[in-house]
Amino acid sequence: MLNIIKRRLRDMKTVAALLEGAEDIAHQRGEQAIAEEHLLLSAVAMEDGTAKQALLQAGVNPAALEQAIDKQAENALNAMGIDVSALTGAAEQSKLRPCKIREAKKQLFPANPSAQSTMKRLSKKSRFFRPDSLVSAEVLAAICETEHGVVARAFKLLGADSAKIKRFALTIAAR
Numbered sequence: 001m002l003n004i005i006k007r008r009l010r011d012m013k014t015v016a017a018l019l020e021g022a023e024d025i026a027h028q029r030g031e032q033a034i035a036e037e038h039l040l041l042s043a044v045a046m047e048d049g050t051a052k053q054a055l056l057q058a059g060v061n062p063a064a065l066e067q068a069i070d071k072q073a074e075n076a077l078n079a080m081g082i083d084v085s086a087l088t089g090a091a092e093q094s095k096l097r098p099c100k101i102r103e104a105k106k107q108l109f110p111a112n113p114s115a116q117s118t119m120k121r122l123s124k125k126s127r128f129f130r131p132d133s134l135v136s137a138e139v140l141a142a143i144c145e146t147e148h149g150v151v152a153r154a155f156k157l158l159g160a161d162s163a164k165i166k167r168f169a170l171t172i173a174a175r
């Protein structure tokens with residue numbers, strides 16, 4: 001029983017690190033709430049390195065993720081007839097004036113629906129009787145279950161297969 005409690009505490013620290021990293025990424029990008037793409041970038045940057053390892057094994061360059069996320073946004077705006085080059089100055093200015101997501105650490109992390117959905121999927125994967133702790137590869141696997149959205153489009157731009165990434169992520173997480 002004590003081991004289960006210790007693991008749960010480690011898992012809570014992992015989730016806190018994931019969300020704080022995602023919040024910092026959102027903040028740096030001038031965005032108001034955590035989104036699934038911020039969770040992805042945060043998971044890849046986590047110390048355990050399992051998400052990054054899964055991506056590499058699936059043939060995805062983790063360093064190319066942020067550029068692919070930006071490119072899919074540009075493609076979506078272009079498809080709507082919006083000239084992205086006219087917005088570049090405004091986007092750069094918003095990065096120079098990052099927003100404050102939370103004023104105090106005691107507040108909850110504001111998250112958009114894509115991030116909320118990912119966190120729900122992650123929490124449903126009950127690990128109550130397993131002795132191992134949550135790793136970033138499991139976060140990546142939960143993100144890969146999303147069929148539509150920013151991350152799915154970014155993976156598509158990179159020529160990556162979400163199902164393949166998920167398989168590698170789950171294999172690495174099971175070690």
